[in-house]
Amino acid sequence: MTSRSCPCGLPEPYARCCGRFHRGEAPAPTAERLMRSRYCAFVKEDEGYLLRTWHPRTRPARVDFDPGMRWTGLEILDTGQGSAFHSVGTVTFRASYRGGSLHERSRFERVDGAWVYVDGDFLG
Secondary structure, three states: OOOOOOOOOOOOOOOOHHHHHHHOOOOOOOHHHHHHHHHHHHHHOOHHOOOOOOOOOOOOOOOOOOOOOOEEEEEEEEEOOOOOOHHHHEEEEEEEEOEEEEEEEEEEEEOOOEEEEEEEEOOO
């Protein structure tokens, strides 16, 4: 990742990549793009976006950010469904941070046409 690329790992600059989703200019078109934009929202501590893109039945009241957490990269390991033609999808990823990594299989659904994060299973 260069300093000019989006924190989600794609080569576009943040403003044209996840920034447009964060600003509400467009919805994430796939479960994978929503996953990437949510990772980026964690990097940028954008609580509003995280809550807006969390399924109403599993959404917490707030997001608690760890002030010492420094996210360092995202690797998409697998996707299942989650395209414009699906109503559900999964994304398996590894999010690295200084000192370790988080490995999760996340579940996504469409609510009123928009992809939202439902929940996930932590993997070994």
